[in-house]
Amino acid sequence: MTTITHLQARDIRFPTSRQLDGSDAMNAAPDYSATYVTLTTDADDAHQGHGLTFTIGRGNDVCVKGVEALASRIVGRDLEAITADMGTFWRDLTSGDSQLRWLGPEKGVMHLAAAAIVNAVWDLWAKREGKPVWKLLADMSPEQLVQCLDFRFVTDALTPQEAIALLKRKEAGKGEREAHMRAEGYPGYTTSAGWLGYSEDKMRRLAREALAEGWTHFKQKVGGNLEEDRQRARILRDEIGWDRELMMDANQMWDVDEAIANMRDLAEFDPLWIEEPTSPDDILGHAEIRRRLDPMGVATGEHCHNRVMFKQLLQADAIDYCQIDAARLGGLNEVILVLLMAAKFDVPVCPHGGGVGLCEYTQHISLFDYIAVSGSLDGRILEYVDHLHEHFVDPVRIERGRYQVPEAPGYSITMHDDSLERHRYPEGEAWHAASNEN
Amino acid sequence: MTTITHLQARDIRFPTSRQLDGSDAMNAAPDYSATYVTLTTDADDAHQGHGLTFTIGRGNDVCVKGVEALASRIVGRDLEAITADMGTFWRDLTSGDSQLRWLGPEKGVMHLAAAAIVNAVWDLWAKREGKPVWKLLADMSPEQLVQCLDFRFVTDALTPQEAIALLKRKEAGKGEREAHMRAEGYPGYTTSAGWLGYSEDKMRRLAREALAEGWTHFKQKVGGNLEEDRQRARILRDEIGWDRELMMDANQMWDVDEAIANMRDLAEFDPLWIEEPTSPDDILGHAEIRRRLDPMGVATGEHCHNRVMFKQLLQADAIDYCQIDAARLGGLNEVILVLLMAAKFDVPVCPHGGGVGLCEYTQHISLFDYIAVSGSLDGRILEYVDHLHEHFVDPVRIERGRYQVPEAPGYSITMHDDSLERHRYPEGEAWHAASNEN
Numbered sequence: 001m002t003t004i005t006h007l008q009a010r011d012i013r014f015p016t017s018r019q020l021d022g023s024d025a026m027n028a029a030p031d032y033s034a035t036y037v038t039l040t041t042d043a044d045d046a047h048q049g050h051g052l053t054f055t056i057g058r059g060n061d062v063c064v065k066g067v068e069a070l071a072s073r074i075v076g077r078d079l080e081a082i083t084a085d086m087g088t089f090w091r092d093l094t095s096g097d098s099q100l101r102w103l104g105p106e107k108g109v110m111h112l113a114a115a116a117i118v119n120a121v122w123d124l125w126a127k128r129e130g131k132p133v134w135k136l137l138a139d140m141s142p143e144q145l146v147q148c149l150d151f152r153f154v155t156d157a158l159t160p161q162e163a164i165a166l167l168k169r170k171e172a173g174k175g176e177r178e179a180h181m182r183a184e185g186y187p188g189y190t191t192s193a194g195w196l197g198y199s200e201d202k203m204r205r206l207a208r209e210a211l212a213e214g215w216t217h218f219k220q221k222v223g224g225n226l227e228e229d230r231q232r233a234r235i236l237r238d239e240i241g242w243d244r245e246l247m248m249d250a251n252q253m254w255d256v257d258e259a260i261a262n263m264r265d266l267a268e269f270d271p272l273w274i275e276e277p278t279s280p281d282d283i284l285g286h287a288e289i290r291r292r293l294d295p296m297g298v299a300t301g302e303h304c305h306n307r308v309m310f311k312q313l314l315q316a317d318a319i320d321y322c323q324i325d326a327a328r329l330g331g332l333n334e335v336i337l338v339l340l341m342a343a344k345f346d347v348p349v350c351p352h353g354g355g356v357g358l359c360e361y362t363q364h365i366s367l368f369d370y371i372a373v374s375g376s377l378d379g380r381i382l383e384y385v386d387h388l389h390e391h392f393v394d395p396v397r398i399e400r401g402r403y404q405v406p407e408a409p410g411y412s413i414t415m416h417d418d419s420l421e422r423h424r425y426p427e428g429e430a431w432h433a434a435s436n437e438n
Numbered sequence: 439m440t441t442i443t444h445l446q447a448r449d450i451r452f453p454t455s456r457q458l459d460g461s462d463a464m465n466a467a468p469d470y471s472a473t474y475v476t477l478t479t480d481a482d483d484a485h486q487g488h489g490l491t492f493t494i495g496r497g498n499d500v501c502v503k504g505v506e507a508l509a510s511r512i513v514g515r516d517l518e519a520i521t522a523d524m525g526t527f528w529r530d531l532t533s534g535d536s537q538l539r540w541l542g543p544e545k546g547v548m549h550l551a552a553a554a555i556v557n558a559v560w561d562l563w564a565k566r567e568g569k570p571v572w573k574l575l576a577d578m579s580p581e582q583l584v585q586c587l588d589f590r591f592v593t594d595a596l597t598p599q600e601a602i603a604l605l606k607r608k609e610a611g612k613g614e615r616e617a618h619m620r621a622e623g624y625p626g627y628t629t630s631a632g633w634l635g636y637s638e639d640k641m642r643r644l645a646r647e648a649l650a651e652g653w654t655h656f657k658q659k660v661g662g663n664l665e666e667d668r669q670r671a672r673i674l675r676d677e678i679g680w681d682r683e684l685m686m687d688a689n690q691m692w693d694v695d696e697a698i699a700n701m702r703d704l705a706e707f708d709p710l711w712i713e714e715p716t717s718p719d720d721i722l723g724h725a726e727i728r729r730r731l732d733p734m735g736v737a738t739g740e741h742c743h744n745r746v747m748f749k750q751l752l753q754a755d756a757i758d759y760c761q762i763d764a765a766r767l768g769g770l771n772e773v774i775l776v777l778l779m780a781a782k783f784d785v786p787v788c789p790h791g792g793g794v795g796l797c798e799y800t801q802h803i804s805l806f807d808y809i810a811v812s813g814s815l816d817g818r819i820l821e822y823v824d825h826l827h828e829h830f831v832d833p834v835r836i837e838r839g840r841y842q843v844p845e846a847p848g849y850s851i852t853m854h855d856d857s858l859e860r861h862r863y864p865e866g867e868a869w870h871a872a873s874n875e876n
Contacts, residue, residue: 027536057537058507062547065503069496098465099495105690105718105741108546109500153717156694156726252543256594279591280543281746283721284753288594303543308719315722 002079006040007117009067011060012052012415013425014356014388023197025223026251031057032356032388035064036420037116039124041079049124050414053116053327054355059109060425066113069100074117083125086148090333093117094150107305111330118331119361123411133332133411134367138174142167145372149337157311163340170375177371185402186366187377188384189217189247191354193236196221200235207239214400217245217272217381223253226262233269242270249275252303256285260292273297273321280304286318299323302352306330310338314345321379325352326361332411335365336373343374353383359396360389360412363403391419440517444478445555447505449498450490450853451863452794452826461635463661464689468494470794470826473501474858475554477562479517487562488852491554491765492793497547498863504551507538512555521563524586528771531555532588545743549768556769557799561849571770571849572805576612580605583810587775595749601778608813615809623840624804625815626822627655627685629792631674634659638673645677652838655683655710655819661691664700671707680708687713690741694723698730711735711759718742724756737761740790744768748776752783759817763790764799770849773803774811781812791821797834798827798850801841829857 017029033056039049055063073093074082082089094114095101103110126133137145142164151160193206210218218240222229229248236246248271254262259277266274274296278285280303290298301323304310313319322342329335342349349369351362359382366382374380382403389395393414397404406412422429455467471494477487493501511531512520520527532552533539541548564571575583580602589598631644648656656678660667667686674684686709692700697715704712712734716723718741728736739761742748751757760780767773780787787807789800797820804820812818820841827833831852835842844850860867 027540030537030540055537056540058535059504059538059541059548062500062503062507062541065500066497066547069500097496099468099493100497102465102468102494103497103500103547103550107542107719107743108548109504109541110497110546112541153693153720153723155696156723255591258593279746281545281744282591282750284750285591285594285746305545306719308717308723312720312722 002041002043004039004074004077004079005042007067007071007075008038008040009064009071009116010036010038010420011064011425012036012420012423013057013060013431014423015430016387017057023195024221024249024251025196025253027056033057033060033425034356035060035067035113035116036415037067037120039074039120041124045128047124047127049120049127051116051118051120051123051331051411052357052413053112054325054358055112062109063112063116066109067116070110070113070117073097074121079124082121086333087150089121090118090148090330091150091152094330106308106330111305112328115327115329115331118333119327119411119413122332123413127410130409132364132406132409134364134371134406137336137364137368138178138371142171145336148333150333151337153308154311154337154341157315158337158341158344162344166340166343167372170372173375174371177375181367181370182405185399185404186363186370186382187380188215188382188398188401188403189219189245190215190384190386190401191219191249192386193218194220194232196224203232203235204239207236211240216401217247219247219249219275219383221251222248222262222266223250226265229266233266237269245272246270247272247275247299250277252276252279254278256282256288259289263293263296267296271296273299275299275323276302281309283309283312283316283318286313287316290318290320297321299350301325302354303328307334307337307341311341314341314347319347322347322349323352324349324365326358326365332365339365339369339373348374348376348379350381351383354385356388357392357413359384360392360394363396363406364411366403367405391415440479440481442477442512442515442517443480445505445509445513446476446478447502447509447554448474448476448858449502449863450474450858450861451495451498451869452861453868454825455495461633462659462687462689463634463691465494471495471498471863472794473498473505473551473554474853475505475558477512477558479562483566485562485565487558487565489554489556489558489561489769489849490795490851491550492763492796493550500547501550501554504547505554508548508551508555511535512559517562520559524771525588527559528556528586528768529588529590532768544746544768549743550766553765553767553769556771557765557849557851560770561851565848568847570802570844570847572802572809572844575774575806576616576809580609583774586771588771589775591746592749592775592779595753596779596782600782604778604781605810608810611813612809615813619805619808620843623837623842624801624808624820625818626653626820626836626839626841627657627683628653628822628824628839629657629687630824631656632658632670634662641670641673642677645674649678654839655685657685657687657713657821659689660686660700660704661688664703667704671704675707683710684708685710685713685737688715690714690717692716694720694726697727701731701734705734709734711737713737713761714740719747721747721750721754721756724751725754728756728758735759737788739763740792741766745772745775745779749779752779752785757785760785760787761790762787762803764796764803770803777803777807777811786812786814786817788819789821792823794826795830795851797822798830798832801834801844802849804841805843829853829861
């Protein structure tokens with residue numbers, strides 16, 4: 001028996017708004033931040049579980065408070081009992097306290113908070129098994145995987161039996177696909193050149209650098225001034241040509257009819273998809289936008305808060321690309337359930353990567369999806385944003401536009417101690433000079 | 439110029455779980471609680487604005503933290519400037535800080551927190567005008583009302599111009615309907631007898647008392663053991679007969695197919711509606727349940743977190759009754775917008791009342807709806823729960839099953855100072871004895 005003896009929740013923030021890294025029409029000045037959870041056990045092996053939820057600055061302290069409200073549901077519990085029945089643990093953490101459930105259910109601060117804890121459990125489990133998370137998952141039987149999931153509210157779209165059947169369908173080629181990934185890596189795309197706050201010179205320079213690095217898919221932010229959006233699309237097409245893919249991301253700036261009108265205008269730049277054209281809650285709105293912009297692709301999901309919402313996006317034929325966020329969904333268990341639903345509805349999953357630690361998480365998710373769930377790379381491309389990786393013990397490695405397979409045990413989300421120390425908010429050194437501006 | 443000089447947020451909790459008041463299948467042991475906001479100004483008139491968000495216990499401190507995160511968006515501002523353009527104020531509070539918006543958007547803890555602040559502004563405004571909130575609203579012109587609203591993300595269902603036209607349509611009979619309400623009150627229904635934790639004897643006694651008091655609509659909780667649900671329906675039908683209405687409330691316990699199967703079983707008790715049959719996020723699920731249970735009514739909304747979700751419930755023909763919550767939506771501005779959309783789609787609004795302070799709020803909403811928006815009582819019935827009204831300075835008054843029109847200035851949500859003092863969590867007297875059990 002291994003008891004989880006302690007949960008620590010830290011408010012970690014990076015002052016990214018000073019450079020306008022990550023700036024888009026909705027999120028003008030983000031300070032990439034993490035509600036950072038560390039789980040400690042009484043085992044002799046000294047392994048700790050690390051998990052984080054990404055936020056963009058103010059309010060990260062509210063998330064920390066949310067984690068603290070949930071801590072009593074995990075501290076004192078037996079780790080092996082949890083991992084033996086992760087589905088039950090997950091439901092207990094996200095909905096087991098009916099008083100806390102009232103604050104959602106399964107959305108907003110409390111669900112973000114739950115995600116950090118859930119992912120820390122996966123990190124701890126994988127470290128103790130000596131495997132990276134993607135490999136821990138890929139080695140499970142369909143029945144073991146399904147036992148990790150909570151099908152509440154989605155059985156009209158996917159039952160546990162169907163999920164097992166989906167996984168069995170892909171069991172045969174798992175070894176081959178794993179070897180393929182180790183040899184070639186998982187294809188990525190970059191948003192680095194396309195943020196709103198950048199000058200034309202900076203855009204061109206970053207686009208050229210990205211081309212030289214081997215990237216083939218490029219994303220730009222839209223949703224500000226339409227003429228400026230056009231101008232930035234022109235610059236990017238000018239740099240990347242027409243054989244490479246350009247994606248556009250509106251970050252929820254538009255109403256439904258506005259999204260349709262603006263994207264008809266931007267259609268001449270042949271975007272592969274329009275991402276977050278409107279409110280992330282608007283399932284029927286996305287369906288309408290997709291129908292009227294056909295054949296342009298519609299993508300959303302980084303703000304889609306739970307499996308019930310993704311279920312409906314799939315049922316309503318609202319999306320061409322499913323962009324889960326590793327810690328807005330309630331951690332890996334809920335992510336896996338969405339991977340399975342997306343596979344059933346034949347919609348590719350292209351996880352959200354714009355944040356701190358998100359690329360570290362999502363490489364595990366997309367590898368697992370390819371090896372064991374969808375078995376396909378068609379239409380799949382994993383977002384890469386080149387920010388803040390230096391703070392991680394086991395950062396993502398990119399070669400020629402492809403994620404290289406992580407081999408270190410865990411979920412790759414452990415930060416260096418000194419990074420954590422320097423970026424504690426508000427007392428860390430990184431915030432000393434900035435305290436008056438922020 | 440009147441400056442808002444101070445915002446106080448208090449964690450107020452009532453130990454209702456000791457009596458199982460408010461117990462249902464999902465919410466087994468709630469401690470009715472309030473994130474209680476008080477706004478102070480520099481005016482000589484000594485008016486304060488009071489607003490609360492309802493929660494059911496643990497996590498109320500997280501909401502208080504959420505209010506504190508929003509405080510800087512209102513403290514120091516000019517009240518007249520806010521009330522002159524409430525729509526802009528509302529958008530600024532709920533979405534103006536892009537870093538905080540990331541935690542939702544417009545859902546969960548941060549939206550609950552915003553609601554308490556928004557409602558406190560309305561309370562303060564109405565007190566300074568010397569009017570109850572319903573009257574403040576009813577006296578506004580259509581243009582003034584529409585200026586209070588944020589139509590972002592709903593213009594595909596309702597434009598400001600359509601909203602003005604809807605309000606103009608009902609301008610003629612406003613005086614008459616106001617007089618009607620003062621003479622007769624607004625029709626209510628009671629859940630008092632139907633909570634899950636009660637014995638048969640207690641149910642029968644409470645049902646008889648309610649009948650004697652003149653109630654004609656009764657609600658019971660379902661979603662636990664189906665045979666027990668049937669047994670409690672039998673008891674209630676036995677007491678109230680078949681000419682009065684029985685409603686059922688599953689509090690989100692079922693998956694879609696399960697809801698349909700169980701309600702087909704319970705259909706013999708002729709429920710007027712099934713409330714919250716499944717996840718509050720499942721718009722398409724509610725539509726499917728409604729289609730397959732036709733002609734039984736489907737009701738939901740107390741956990742519907744914003745106008746975008748209500749828009750879709752209406753667009754998808756998912757509900758027969760729209761049950762807004764006065765403080766889960768982002769306060770009165772967003773409630774008014776939902777009233778207008780419901781009027782356009784011809785769906786009656788029957789607000790949620792099971793909580794502390796909710797009946798005090800909703801009487802204003804339903805009176806305004808009748809006088810100025812829908813102009814109708816058809817299918818409209820306002821929930822009444824007989825708990826904790828004694829803590830309010832201006833509590834609801836019920837006569838023969840009808841809400842009597844509140845005449846005191848404000849939103850009726852101001853609590854007695856000694857109630858606030860005794861129920862502060864965890865330091866208040868009400869919690870001294872209970873601190874070990876809770």
